[in-house]
Amino acid sequence: MEICDQCEEQSKKSHKAKPHGYLIKVDDLRIFKGKKPRGFEEQDYQCQTCKSKFTQSTDKNVLAWTLWRG
Numbered sequence: 001m002e003i004c005d006q007c008e009e010q011s012k013k014s015h016k017a018k019p020h021g022y023l024i025k026v027d028d029l030r031i032f033k034g035k036k037p038r039g040f041e042e043q044d045y046q047c048q049t050c051k052s053k054f055t056q057s058t059d060k061n062v063l064a065w066t067l068w069r070g
Contacts, residue, residue, distance in 0.1 A: 004050040007067065011054070015064040019056070022048045
């Protein structure tokens with residue numbers, strides 16, 4: 001299945017960007033603790049339209065929105 005336009009735009013957004021309207025949370029929030037301020041969180045999402053999967057991370061060393069292509 002092709003990726004929808006909203007997911008294509010989502011993959012370019014920053015750490016603080018909210019998920020588009022058809023992205024729903026899947027799985028639990030993962031919290032990685034470290035010495036302050038090095039802790040970060042990750043959350044998985046899936047698009048209800050095109051079934052694309054994303055991981056949103058607050059880690060400054062990785063992409064904010066990682067699109068998992070299958």
